Amino acid sequence: MLLRPVARLATLAIAMLTLSGAACAADPATLRVGVEGAYPPFSAVAADGSLKGFDIDIANAVCAEMKVKCTLVQQDFDGMIPALQAKKFDMIVASLSITPERLKVVDFSDRYYKTPNRLIAKAGSKIDGTAANWKGAKIGVQRSTINDRYATAKFEGASIIRYTKQDEVWLDLAAGRIDATLVDAVAGDEGFLKTPGGKGYAFTGPSYVDPEFFGKGVGIALRKGEPQLKARIDAAIKAIRANGVYKKIQDRYFAFDVYGGQ
Amino acid sequence: MNLAAIAESLPNYLHGLVTTVELLALSLGFGLAGAIPLAVARASNVRWLSAPVGAFTFVIRGTPMLVQLFLVYYGLAQFEAVRASVFWPWLSSAWFCAVLAFAVNTCAYTTEIIAGALRALPAGELEAARSLGMSRSQVVRRILLPSALRRSLPAYGNEAIMMLHGTSLASIVTLLDLTGAARELNSRFYLPFEAFITAALFYLALTFVLVALFRRAEHRWLAHLRLQR
Amino acid sequence: MLEGYLPSLLQGLRLTVGVALLSLAIAVLLGLLGALAKLSANRFARGVAGIYTSVVRGVPDLVLMLLVFFGGQIAVNAIAARFGFDYVDIDPFIAGVATLGFIFGAYLTETFRGAIMAIAPGQLEAGRAFGLSPWQVFSRITAPQMVRLALPSFTNNWLVLVKSTALVSVIGLNDMMQRAGQAAGATRQPFTFYLAAGVLYLGITAVSVLLLRTLEARSALGVQQAAH
Numbered sequence: 001m002l003l004r005p006v007a008r009l010a011t012l013a014i015a016m017l018t019l020s021g022a023a024c025a026a027d028p029a030t031l032r033v034g035v036e037g038a039y040p041p042f043s044a045v046a047a048d049g050s051l052k053g054f055d056i057d058i059a060n061a062v063c064a065e066m067k068v069k070c071t072l073v074q075q076d077f078d079g080m081i082p083a084l085q086a087k088k089f090d091m092i093v094a095s096l097s098i099t100p101e102r103l104k105v106v107d108f109s110d111r112y113y114k115t116p117n118r119l120i121a122k123a124g125s126k127i128d129g130t131a132a133n134w135k136g137a138k139i140g141v142q143r144s145t146i147n148d149r150y151a152t153a154k155f156e157g158a159s160i161i162r163y164t165k166q167d168e169v170w171l172d173l174a175a176g177r178i179d180a181t182l183v184d185a186v187a188g189d190e191g192f193l194k195t196p197g198g199k200g201y202a203f204t205g206p207s208y209v210d211p212e213f214f215g216k217g218v219g220i221a222l223r224k225g226e227p228q229l230k231a232r233i234d235a236a237i238k239a240i241r242a243n244g245v246y247k248k249i250q251d252r253y254f255a256f257d258v259y260g261g262q
Numbered sequence: 263m264n265l266a267a268i269a270e271s272l273p274n275y276l277h278g279l280v281t282t283v284e285l286l287a288l289s290l291g292f293g294l295a296g297a298i299p300l301a302v303a304r305a306s307n308v309r310w311l312s313a314p315v316g317a318f319t320f321v322i323r324g325t326p327m328l329v330q331l332f333l334v335y336y337g338l339a340q341f342e343a344v345r346a347s348v349f350w351p352w353l354s355s356a357w358f359c360a361v362l363a364f365a366v367n368t369c370a371y372t373t374e375i376i377a378g379a380l381r382a383l384p385a386g387e388l389e390a391a392r393s394l395g396m397s398r399s400q401v402v403r404r405i406l407l408p409s410a411l412r413r414s415l416p417a418y419g420n421e422a423i424m425m426l427h428g429t430s431l432a433s434i435v436t437l438l439d440l441t442g443a444a445r446e447l448n449s450r451f452y453l454p455f456e457a458f459i460t461a462a463l464f465y466l467a468l469t470f471v472l473v474a475l476f477r478r479a480e481h482r483w484l485a486h487l488r489l490q491r
Numbered sequence: 492m493l494e495g496y497l498p499s500l501l502q503g504l505r506l507t508v509g510v511a512l513l514s515l516a517i518a519v520l521l522g523l524l525g526a527l528a529k530l531s532a533n534r535f536a537r538g539v540a541g542i543y544t545s546v547v548r549g550v551p552d553l554v555l556m557l558l559v560f561f562g563g564q565i566a567v568n569a570i571a572a573r574f575g576f577d578y579v580d581i582d583p584f585i586a587g588v589a590t591l592g593f594i595f596g597a598y599l600t601e602t603f604r605g606a607i608m609a610i611a612p613g614q615l616e617a618g619r620a621f622g623l624s625p626w627q628v629f630s631r632i633t634a635p636q637m638v639r640l641a642l643p644s645f646t647n648n649w650l651v652l653v654k655s656t657a658l659v660s661v662i663g664l665n666d667m668m669q670r671a672g673q674a675a676g677a678t679r680q681p682f683t684f685y686l687a688a689g690v691l692y693l694g695i696t697a698v699s700v701l702l703l704r705t706l707e708a709r710s711a712l713g714v715q716q717a718a719h
Contacts, residue, residue, distance in 0.1 A: 038676055045673035047495035049502065049665070074665065078449040079557075085452070087568055105452055144449035161436050162446075167676030168336070172436075174679070175339035177354050197679045323647075324696030325689040326654035328668060333689065336675070337682035371647060378643035416605035417644045420548075420598060424651060427551035441553060458558050462550040469549035487608060 030069045032089035033059045037074045038165040041190040041253045042095045054258075057249040058112055058240075059093040062220070065236035065245075076164055078144040081106060084223060091233065092221040095184070097146045099215035107224050109233040111217030112246075114260030116207035117147060120173070120188045121180035122200060129205025134158045140169040140178035147182040150213040170197065180204070186258065217260060268456050271447045278443035279464055285429040285439065288361050290422060293368030300369065301376035301410075302402060315373065322370035327428055330367060335359040335435045360432045368425045375417045379410035412483045419476035423469055430465075440464050493687055496674040500684075503667030504691050510584065510656045510666070511695075514591035515649065521596025526603035540600065547597035552590070552655050559590045587659035595652050602648055606641035607633055639710040646703045653695055667691060 035055060037045045043053035051072055063070035073089045080092055084106060098108045119139075121127045127134055135157035141148040143162040151160050161178055163169045169181050174197045181188075185203070192198040208214060220233055240246045241259070250258055303311040304319070322330070338344045338353055345354075352358045383406060391405045433442035444461035448454050493500070528540035547555070610633060618628040660669035671688035675681040 037673060040677070044677055045499075045670075046677075047499065047674070049499040049670065074669075078445060079454075081452050082448065082454045086454075143445065148449070163436060164434065165672075165676060167672075171336050171339065171676075171679065171681060175345060175354070177339070177356075195679065320696070320700070321693065323650050324693040324700075326657040326668070326692060328654075328657045329671075329685050329689045329692065332675075332681060332685045337685055340680065340682045374643070374647065382640070382643075413609070416601060416608075417647070420601055420644070421647075423548050424598075427553075430551040430553045441551065444554065454557065458554050462554050462558065465551055465554065466546065466549035470545065473545065473548075 030071060031063065031066075031091065032071050032073050033063070034075045034080055034083060034089040034092040034094060035059065035072050036077050036080070036094040038077075038167050039095060039187060039191070042187060054113075054249065054253045055093050055095055057252070058246075061240050061245050061249060062093075062233060062236040065239050066232050077142060078164060080144075081221070084221060087223075090222065090229070095187075095218050096221050097215040098217060098219045099146055099149075100212060101149065102215075102221070105224070106221045107226070107230055108219035108221055109230055110237055111219045111260075112237055113258040114217035115184055115186045115258055116209055117150075117182060117214055118185045118188065118203045118207055119180050119182050119205040120192065120201055121204050123202040125179065125204060127180045127204055131157070134180075137179040138177070140172055140181040141183075142166045142169060146214050147184075150208060150210070151182050153213070166191065173201070174198070182208070186254065190253070264451070264453055264456050267447065267451045267453055268460050271443065271457075271460075274438070274443040274446055275440065275460060275464060278438055278440040278461075279468075281432070281437060281439040281442075282426075282429050282468070285360060285364065285432055285437075286422075286426050289364035289368055289425055289429070292361075292365040293372055293425075296365075296369040297372035297376060298407070300373040301380060302407070304373055304377035305380035319370040319374050322367055323374065327363065327367045328431055328434070331360065331363040331431055331435060334363045356432075356435050356437050360429075360435060360437055364425065364428060364432075367428070368421065371421050371424075372418065375414050375421060376410055379413040379417075380406055382413070383409055413487075415476065415480050415484060419473070419480075422472055422476070426465070426468060426472065493683070494674070494678055494680075496670070496678075496684065497687075499670045499674070500667060500687060500691065503665065503670040504695075506584075506664065507653070507656050507667045507692075508695060510587055510591065510659055510664070511653045513588045514595060514656070515652060517588070517592025518595035518599050518648075518652065521592065522599025522603050525596060525600030526607060529600060529604050530607060544597040544600050547594055548601075552594055553658050555594060556587065556590045556658055559586055583659065583664040587656070587664055591652065591655060591659070594655075595648060598648050598651075599645070602641050602644040603637060605644065606637045609640050610636045635710070639707070639714070642703060642707045642710065646700065646707075649699060649703070650696060653692065653699070 035051060036043050037051055039053070039055075041053055042055040043051060046052050051074070056072065059070065059072065075083050075088070075094075077094065080094055080096070081102070083089065084092055092106075096102065096108075098111060102108070119127060119129060127137055134155055136159075138159045138161055139151055139155060140161045140163060141151050143164060148160070148162060151158070161172075163172070166183065166187065169178070169183070170192045172178050173181055173192070185207070188203070193201060193203075220237075222229055222233070246259075300315050300318075304315040306312050334353075335356065344350065387405055387409060388401070391401045396404070429439055430441040432439045433445055438446075440461045444457040446457075447460070448457035451457075525540045525543060528536040529544070531537060614632055614636075615628060618632045623631070656666060657668040660666050660672070667688055671684045675684040678684070
């Protein structure tokens with residue numbers, strides 16, 4: 001008897017809250033883009049809270065070319081594809097490599113860059129990519145990346161330590177908690193080796209390019225069953241490659257060609 | 263519901279279960295051990311005893327455990343001096359850092375819970391003890407603490423369960439506990455529902471065990487406070 | 492000193508406080524309902540409240556939040572599709588507040604229940620003996636004392652709630668924790684930025700404790716405390 005008026009009030013409050021949380025259907029002339037924000041130089045957060053990086057610039061350029069307004073939505077990398085499927089955003093521009101495993105669950109646009117992957121370790125470390133030398137070593141990778149998949153599958157005998165962000169890998173590599181990391185060569189170079197924290201570290205071992213794990217480059221991911229969107233994105237990528245916008249963005253970050261030869 | 267993926271990941275979950283239980287037991291154990299003397303100091307009238315403990319609990323309770331964990335794990339490792347020190351073999355281990363952060367955290371909360379119970383004791387019990395001629399330490403040991411510990415049970419039960427949930431943060435610093443196993447499953451197969459519901463079921467089971475234990479304890483030690491119907 | 496990241500941190504602070512307060516409002520409501528249900532003579536009410544507290548207290552906030560965020564979105568999408576809507580966004584703010592309110596309602600249920608139980612039963616019997624209605628017993632005898640007895644535990648719960656808002660960063664809310672992490676990663680100075688975030692959280696705590704301590708003192712007027 002005491003509960004009744006209180007319960008009624010509670011139901012009303014909860015109902016109001018749920019309804020107020022629902023926004024109406026998304027405007028078709030805007031797209032939401034999933035980005036990471038923790039993978040320099042491809043995406044990072046500046047001191048004023050804004051997003052910057054190669055991925056960010058490409059996303060904005062592609063949207064401008066498609067003549068849509070884009071909102072960037074930040075998401076941790078290991079939740080990127082589930083978030084896309086839950087319709088948190090419509091496409092992902094977060095250095096996602098086009099791999100057979102991912103193609104099972106999402107579609108990709110044509111690639112927008114392609115760089116090799118390499119091991120980074122302390123200069124002079126015995127880890128050089130040969131099986132004998134990585135036994136017992138601790139190799140750090142970012143969870144859910146192609147590096148994670150490759151290291152887990154191929155580096156038998158090593159301990160694979162998984163981190164949410166590549167930034168955290170750098171912190172632990174510099175602290176000596178892990179012996180090496182497998183990472184995109186450009187991200188490793190710009191994001192670590194060239195920074196003061198990366199002194200005394202170097203690339204080691206070969207370039208990893210096994211297409212089953214490393215795919216044929218990095219593309220923009222979208223949900224399956226959206227051929228028109230894919231066509232528009234592909235056209236936009238082609239257009240910015242042709243009209244010099246791509247080169248301008250590339251030159252802002254790299255002194256070399258990241259698109260990668262055929 | 264993709265049961266095949268869950269079945270394939272079961273060994274990971276079981277390993278995670280063991281890790282979670284170990285983290286919980288160690289943190290609660292060390293935390294409680296530290297909290298009892300600290301609580302006595304905290305509830306005392308003597309300024310120089312209660313104030314420092316108060317400052318400790320204030321800082322620890324005032325900051326998220328995630329911040330404390332990151333400070334211990336990533337923050338300390340930033341300094342060359344720490345890495346060269348004799349503590350480094352301990353501090354470089356994620357396991358040690360997690361237990362340290364968790365234990366300190368639960369110690370602070372438990373201290374306040376027990377201190378609160380000490381302060382809320384009916385004055386009559388204290389007067390009776392004094393009038394019987396008991397010494398200071400006898401009063402604390404035989405009257406105050408047992409009574410306070412009993413009254414802390416519901417709140418401490420809460421704290422133990424919160425600590426169980428807190429252990430899930432260990433997955434954020436590379437440890438493979440239950441939540442870590444779920445994140446692995448999610449990241450390998452992109453199945454958030456399966457991954458997190460399985461972890462949730464394991465945590466539920468652990469919580470039921472804890473709740474049952476505390477209910478048994480409350481039944482035994484708080485019988486005198488049960489509501490008469 | 493903070494390399495220009497301070498404004499960003501302060502923006503995160505505002506968001507953190509907003510989420511915490513809104514969640515608390517929901518949690519207090521659910522907590523009162525739950526405590527009364529658990530203590531009532533009605534078996535069904537006790538059962539429902541029991542399941543609520545057991546399930547919510549049984550699963551870590553992190554796991555629940557991820558479930559609500561991803562799963563809730565998928566469920567809402569399915570329902571929306573049935574009704575012909577294109578996409579209904581569960582914004583991270585609403586998802587975070589709803590989840591946290593729901594979670595802490597269960598903890599407050601236990602806090603309020605413990606406090607009500609600690610009121611000397613003789614007082615309730617006396618109230619009933621005097622012919623007071625159940626509502627009068629609650630509002631004049633139980634509630635005022637419950638507030639005093641629940642305060643230490645309630646303070647604990649509030650502080651934990653504030654801290655738990657840090658987890659909302661996991662579902663994409665750009666709160667203080669997320670911003671500290673970004674700064675730490677970009678500058679490779681985790682100690683500095685997590686310390687800064689810690690200090691800001693302490694600020695929230697200091698204000699809260701001050702307010703709640705005053706409340707505790709006022710509600711304990713006339714009650715002897717066992718100090719030694």
